Amino acid sequence: IFNKCICFDEIDSTQRAIKKLAREGREAGIVVLAEAQTDGRGRMGRSWQSVGGRNLTFSVLLRPALLPGEVQLLNLAAGLALKNALREECGVAAELKWPNDVLCRGRKLCGILSESAGEAERIYYAVTGIGVNVNMEPGEIPQELRGSATSLLIESGKSWPRWRILTAFLGRFAALLELLSSGGGAEALLELYRAGCDTLGREIKVICDDGSVTGTASGVTAQGAIIVKTREGEKTFAAADVVHLRA
Ligand code: BTN
Known part of the structure; x- marks a missing residue:
């Protein structure tokens, strides 16, 4: 196109x-x-x-x-x-x-x-x-x-x-x-x-409007949002900055 x-x-x-x-x-x-x-x-x-x-x-x-x-x-x-x-x-x-x-x-x-x-x-x-x-x-x-x-x-x-x-x-x-x-x-x-995507399966820090959350990136939804397993359970972020914490 x-x-x-x-x-x-x-x-x-x-x-x-x-x-x-x-x-x-x-x-x-x-x-x-x-x-x-x-x-x-x-x-x-x-x-x-x-x-x-x-x-x-x-x-x-x-x-x-x-x-x-x-x-x-x-x-x-x-x-x-x-x-x-x-x-x-x-x-x-x-x-x-x-x-x-x-x-x-x-x-x-x-x-x-x-x-x-x-x-x-x-x-x-x-x-x-x-x-x-x-x-x-x-x-x-x-x-x-x-x-x-x-x-x-x-x-x-x-x-x-x-x-x-x-x-x-x-x-x-x-x-x-x-x-x-x-x-x-x-x-x-x-x-x-x-x-x-190199984020999936990694420990990440997600920085969003309400602060930051740490966890393991476990999936991407049908709309392209990221799913993160945190100590408080699974959270989904549609838009955010992500930091890869370690390999
Ligand atoms: C980012 O924040 O990482 C996205 C940057 C996108 C920059 C590109 S350069 C071409 C196009 N024109 C702009 O003003 N921004 C995008």
């Missing part, structure tokens, strides 16, 4: 650009790519920084047949597609941390953000935005993120044509979206996600 790409040298946020195109009624599958973002956005309203020309920064317009509570499935599909693309295309073994962080040696390589607009019973459109640290040298990682962020160059020892990562990702993401909209639906996607 990803057959149209609009590229900007600089834009406020590719996420915002896609939302505008969606409101204008444009078709699903458009990709907006930017060399640099002046106001990149991350999860939970955080800002997202990237070094112009070194990273892959893009968003895609989707019109999936999902309910608003199922949008998390897009994050899971995107995270899995990227993890598989990095392994198969670059030989880099990345970890997939629920819901959608792709890490190497515990450091973040990629951020994914899916947002949607619609009503209770259907969504009009969804936007999935991805930022991958591709060719950032160690010294280009912002000071405050050293220790918590990495790049494909740092992990593989070489630089990568960004189009290769983009096309490898888009092909795999399209296949997973197809699976999601086909007969197997969310369960078929979730089966693959559960097998590829």
Whole structure:
């Protein structure tokens, strides 16, 4: 489905650009790519920084047949597609941390953000935005993120044509979206996600609005929420930050 790409040298946020195109009624599958973002956005309203020309920064317009509570499935599909693309295309073994962080040696390589607009019973459109640290040298990682962020160059020892990562990702993401909209639906996607997610079975700390909870990640629900076995019983979190406590 990803057959149209609009590229900007600089834009406020590719996420915002896609939302505008969606409101204008444009078709699903458009990709907006930017060399640099002046106001990149991350999860939970955080800002997202990237070094112009070194990273892959893009968003895609989707019109999936999902309910608003199922949008998390897009994050899971995107995270899995990227993890598989990095392994198969670059030989880099990345970890997939629920819901959608792709890490190497515990450091973040990629951020994914899916947002949607619609009503209770259907969504009009969804936007999935991805930022991958591709060719950032160690010294280009912002000071405050050293220790918590990495790049494909740092992990593989070489630089990568960004189009290769983009096309490898888009092909795999399209296949997973197809699976999601086909007969197997969310369960078929979730089966693959559960097998590829490195959070499951681990001791984790979940940081949410009400504080933090520690336990063992034991499952992912049909809506993509995480199930955690805690001392007080099983708890489910639809959205939260997760920390992997040990291997
Ligand atoms: C996160 O918080 O981990 C998600 C970060 C998502 C960043 C990407 S970069 C492309 C797209 N445009 C944005 O403004 N955000 C997303």
